[in-house]
Amino acid sequence: DSLSADKAYSSRGNRRALRARRIPHDIPEKDDQKANRTRKGSRGGRPPTFRPQRYRQRNTIERLMNRRKQFRAVATRYDKLACRYRATVQIADILIWLRAKPDRPKP
Numbered sequence: 001d002s003l004s005a006d007k008a009y010s011s012r013g014n015r016r017a018l019r020a021r022r023i024p025h026d027i028p029e030k031d032d033q034k035a036n037r038t039r040k041g042s043r044g045g046r047p048p049t050f051r052p053q054r055y056r057q058r059n060t061i062e063r064l065m066n067r068r069k070q071f072r073a074v075a076t077r078y079d080k081l082a083c084r085y086r087a088t089v090q091i092a093d094i095l096i097w098l099r100a101k102p103d104r105p106k107p
Contacts, residue, residue: 002026004058015048026054067096 002024005014010027018025028050029037037044069075071092079085 002054004055010048026051026058028055064096068092071095 003018004026007028007030010030010033015025015027027048029048034047037047068089071088073079073088074092077085079088
């Protein structure tokens with residue numbers, strides 16, 4: 001497991017906090033940060049590790065979360081108990097899955 005985030009979260013402090021907790025992360029480096037690092041030369045340090053394949057996979061999760069937000073009960077969390085909210089999310093996921101599933105097989 002790893003954390004994937006946008007360039008907005010690529011600050012040194014965020015990366016340092018993730019490293020301190022030993023959380024692997026895939027955060028692209030901002031262009032200005034990259035330019036500053038290369039301008040400093042060897043004093044700029046190593047470039048942060050970045051795996052573009054893992055970063056692209058986060059799009060799938062983002063689309064799922066956006067589909068979940070279409071359900072009012074999931075987006076606003078009307079349920080007080082966590083177990084009921086989890087059940088609501090599971091029902092929403094089932095409905096999303098049923099909508100995505102084709103009705104007839106393709107030839």
